[in-house]
Amino acid sequence: MNNGRWYKLEDAENILSRERIYLTREYVNPGMASMFKMLGFDKLWAHSARGDYIFLEDGRKILDMTGGNCVLGLGHNHPRILAARKHMAQENRLEICKSFLSPYVAALAANMANILPGDLQYSFFCNSGAESIEGALKMAEKYQGKKKQGIVYTDHSFHGKTHAAMSISSMDESRNCFHLLDGCFRIPYGDAHALRRIVESRTKEKGESDIGVFVLEAVHGTRLIFPPQGYLKEIRRICDEYNIVLIADEIYTGFGRTGYWFAFESEGIVPDIVCYSKTFGGGKASIAGYTARKEVFIRAYGAPQDSMIHSSTFSGMSEECATAIEALNIIKDNNLVERSADMGEYLGSRLKELGAKYSKKVKEVRGRGLLWGLELYPLGSKARSLVEKVAPEKLPIFSKLTGGVVLAELLHSHDILAYLGFSRRNLVVFSPSLLIEREDLDKALEGLDEVLAKNWFVLVKNFIGNILSR
Ligand SMILES: Cc1ncc(COP(=O)(O)O)c(C=O)c1O
Structure with missing residues (x-):
């Protein structure tokens, strides 16, 4: 049931303010409409x-x-972003066809390998930050095998609102009423020894621990929490010592936000998988991605029969990838x-x-x-x-x-x-x-x-x- 009106694009652009509130309340989210009203944003x-x-x-x-x-x-x-998108439209570029290899995906992945340090090399592109986290977790799980499925995260973390991403986020108010993934362990942010402690507490005699992954925001963006000096280096050391895949969530902080291409670079470490989004899309494209170290990717998905284990319908849309290529170029060209x-x-x-x-x-x-x-x-x-x-x-x-x-x-x-x-x-x-x-x-x-x-x-x-x- 709606109000009996059908909207064309020009109608949508000309909806009067009162009708916008009404439509939001009736067809989008009544609670959200009230909140906007309370803060005066409805004006x-x-x-x-x-x-x-x-x-x-x-x-x-x-x-x-x-x-x-x-x-x-x-x-x-940004005018260069608009021009890139206009160019794609004017040239009638192939937007999606799974039967052809995309030059835009290939170039974008090569550029990511270029700006990321170490052997971070293989990329997958998707639509949202949470989706990139899900993808990275799956890759780490496949890499580690069944015996190392535990995931450690910190008490200052936000990785998204899908089930797995939410299970490793510390925002209790938005996750408490949901069923969460088993085997996720929360430790205090900034305390590298807490990682060592949880790993050792889950190590069977003479065996390896069941902890396979540590997910971290080098800078916790949404609450502005910064790592103590030496923390990131120590985390990298512990992950190496105990064979743990280190996933860096740079969705908020990536692409220059903290004065580095990526926040983890403040201590010169190389994570095993890096997740990114937001600025990556140049303010227009809904694109995210992750890039993995060569060894991690090859062991997880390197075999032809495993190469499509993780995929998605809208992964690698041409215009989105072209926009991200231009976004990276704008960042580089303008330092x-x-x-x-x-x-x-x-x-x-x-x-x-x-x-x-x-x-x-x-x-x-x-x-x-x-x-x-x-x-x-x-x-x-x-x-x-x-x-x-x-x-x-x-x-x-x-x-x-x-x-x-x-x-x-x-x-x-x-x-x-x-x-x-x-x-x-x-x-x-x-x-x-x-x-x-x-x-x-x-x-x-x-x-x-x-x-x-x-x-x-x-x-x-x-x-x-x-x-x-x-
Ligand atoms: C650090 C971090 N990770 C993950 C996400 C989730 O991204 P998305 O909302 O695109 O799913 C966000 C969103 O703000 C974020 O800040």
């Missing part, structure tokens, strides 16, 4: 976007400091990895100044490359001490509110879009495109300065006022 109708800006239908121009939560490393609608490190240093130092200036509000400033966040204290110091004394269990509620209040003020009063850490609602994150200009960083920093200068009472009043004004 924002994006018309177009270019670079680091989103243009609204009412003429407002929003500075996008989210970089599409790290999908938009190249910003919105965006180095640019991310340089601009990130500037952004980080200015954010740290703000952190010091508003030390009663800002608990910590942390980041690397163009991925930075401000962790806020819940409430002002006096109110916080009061709540801590009277009802400490209520502190997480204020913690959640804190980030939302700052986010809304930045957006509604300064036309700056930021976002909040995943399950860290007091963490305000900036991860703009790797092409962001210095003057736009300054604009965001000035806006943040003005927001932090306001007291909590004013910020909360504005937040509530915004909700009530609708």
Whole structure:
């Protein structure tokens, strides 16, 4: 049952704001529609976007400091990405046909082997981050055989929302009501000895342990958790010692975000399989992938009869792969990895100044490359001490509110879009495109300065006022 209306493409482009809310509530997700309404996002109708800006239908121009939560490393609608896609369409290129080997898949895989270190060589391309994690897990399982099926992951991890990916993610709120994969073991992030301990505890006398895989984000992007010095090297050593496949999830952090092509490069290690997505698609293509070391791939899928064990209908679509080839070229041609490190240093130092200036509000400033966040204290110091004394269990509620209040003020009063850490609602994150200009960083920093200068009472009043004004 629907509202009796059939939508053509031009109808979809001209749906009025009220109808959009109605259709979202009735046919997409009622809870999500209410949440958008509560945060005031139902008032924002994006018309177009270019670079680091989103243009609204009412003429407002929003500075996008989210970089599409790290999908938009190249910003919105990069002209070279658009041109690559237009070229594919104009030339009527073969999009999908399983009977021909794709030149785009071949070139893209060769480029990935080029930018990745060591003998990371064989690639598989798919559509989403979670799908690349599933594929990597399957390859590791096939490589290790039945006796080493245990998977270790950390308490700061997000690898996606499909069943296996969710089973190795620490986001309990989004996984608790589901049946999870057996044989997954959680250890504390940053503690290499915890990996050794779990492996040894699962080693039978004189035998090998049943742990076959360790999945790690070298930088845990969605909560901005960085590894202690030496952690990655030690992890690599332990994985070698106990014959464990090390899978690096670079879906959030890959392609320059942290000032390296891949975050694990900060300690010069080579994982066994690397998963990636987001910026890989140039902001247009829904593409992800994994690349495996030669030895791992060949033992798992090297035999002809095993070569199609893992495949997918939409794997290696020409336009998606062509877009990713162009995305990698844009990053290389513009030295965006180095640019991310340089601009990130500037952004980080200015954010740290703000952190010091508003030390009663800002608990910590942390980041690397163009991925930075401000962790806020819940409430002002006096109110916080009061709540801590009277009802400490209520502190997480204020913690959640804190980030939302700052986010809304930045957006509604300064036309700056930021976002909040995943399950860290007091963490305000900036991860703009790797092409962001210095003057736009300054604009965001000035806006943040003005927001932090306001007291909590004013910020909360504005937040509530915004909700009530609708
Ligand atoms: C580190 C990491 N891994 C995996 C995923 C899952 O990717 P997708 O949402 O494309 O399935 C995400 C998504 O944000 C991510 O940040």
